[in-house]
Amino acid sequence: MNWISNYVRPRINSLFSRREVPENLWSKCPECGTMLFHRELSENLNVCTSCDHHMALKPRDRFKALFDGGVFSEIEVSAPIADPLGFRDQKKYPDRLKAAQKATGEKEAMLVAEGEMGRTPIVAAAQDFSFMGGSMGMFVGNAIIAAAQRAVKKKRPLILFSAAGGARMQEGILALMQMPRTTVAVEMLKEAGLPYIVVLTHPTTGGVTASYAMLGDIQIAEPNALICFAGPRVIQQTIGEKLPEGFQRAEYLLDHGMLDRVTHRKALRDELISITRMLLRDSAPIKGDLPAPDAQEAAGSPQAGDGDAKAGEEAATAKGKKPAGGKR
Numbered sequence: 001m002n003w004i005s006n007y008v009r010p011r012i013n014s015l016f017s018r019r020e021v022p023e024n025l026w027s028k029c030p031e032c033g034t035m036l037f038h039r040e041l042s043e044n045l046n047v048c049t050s051c052d053h054h055m056a057l058k059p060r061d062r063f064k065a066l067f068d069g070g071v072f073s074e075i076e077v078s079a080p081i082a083d084p085l086g087f088r089d090q091k092k093y094p095d096r097l098k099a100a101q102k103a104t105g106e107k108e109a110m111l112v113a114e115g116e117m118g119r120t121p122i123v124a125a126a127q128d129f130s131f132m133g134g135s136m137g138m139f140v141g142n143a144i145i146a147a148a149q150r151a152v153k154k155k156r157p158l159i160l161f162s163a164a165g166g167a168r169m170q171e172g173i174l175a176l177m178q179m180p181r182t183t184v185a186v187e188m189l190k191e192a193g194l195p196y197i198v199v200l201t202h203p204t205t206g207g208v209t210a211s212y213a214m215l216g217d218i219q220i221a222e223p224n225a226l227i228c229f230a231g232p233r234v235i236q237q238t239i240g241e242k243l244p245e246g247f248q249r250a251e252y253l254l255d256h257g258m259l260d261r262v263t264h265r266k267a268l269r270d271e272l273i274s275i276t277r278m279l280l281r282d283s284a285p286i287k288g289d290l291p292a293p294d295a296q297e298a299a300g301s302p303q304a305g306d307g308d309a310k311a312g313e314e315a316a317t318a319k320g321k322k323p324a325g326g327k328r
């Protein structure tokens with residue numbers, strides 16, 4: 001009727017509604033219930049700042065934290081046949097896939113990339129639990145083969161982050177066939193004498209645990225990650241006995257010799273750098289920046305502090321000898 005209520009008021013309203021605070025600014029820790037500020041949580045690599053609970057970390061975020069300067073390039077994975085069984089439960093399999101792609105912004109449940117980690121070139125693959133439970137189907141098989149082939153071609157170590165509910169039931173036996181396929185891919189790395197390191201994240205279960213996730217030269221797990229073939233509930237029902245505390249969790253498996261390390265996510269990168277360099281027989285990693293040349297000179301001079309005096313003198317004489325040797 002009048003232009004103020006029909007035109008001006010909606011305009012003003014839309015201006016104010018735009019300023020509304022986004023709803024998902026906070027998230028709740030599933031372990032201790034603390035409300036965590038989103039930015040703080042992602043800066044802490046999705047580890048609860050109050051109880052150290054390790055929440056899921058998306059492959060892309062993991063790679064940003066893993067590679068030097070967050071720089072990596074993706075490795076192309078060939079697409080498998082779509083919906084080979086024409087599978088349908090409540091939803092058609094292709095519809096489920098599309099929904100997962102829309103929700104995660106990723107093509108499939110595994111991301112493969114290459115780049116440098118502590119100046120060591122590596123290939124890395126990470127499984128995405130938010131994409132249909134990280135389930136291992138033909139794509140994941142193809143991704144691991146692509147990663148292994150790239151690593152062999154470039155003579156680089158492969159680091160794999162696992163997270164899966166098991167094989168993708170919508171692909172039936174074709175999903176199960178990825179167990180021997182990925183085992184062969186791991187064998188390729190071993191034949192080429194290249195390190196294969198597995199980082200097991202919460203949860204790694206089913207056929208994934210029965211194949212590539214347990215074949216690493218070094219097996220690392222994140223704290224409290226569930227790692228199993230059949231889950232604790234199924235086992236408890238089958239054997240009819242109460243299971244020990246912490247059963248099938250990372251620390252329990254470490255105690256029973258199934259793992260080499262349980263490492264906090266924030267210490268993981270440094271540890272992976274040390275381990276890959278050790279396995280590649282490279283020199284130890286340099287932490288931080290090298291001192292400026294001037295500072296080195298000063299440390300080597302005889303005027304250095306009491307304890308350092310002798311070492312300083314030795315360094316000075318060694319330095320003096322070098323050019324002389326060169327002249328001869």
Ligand SMILES: [Zn+2]
Pocket residue numbers: 029030031032033034048049050051052053
């Ligand atoms: Zn917490």
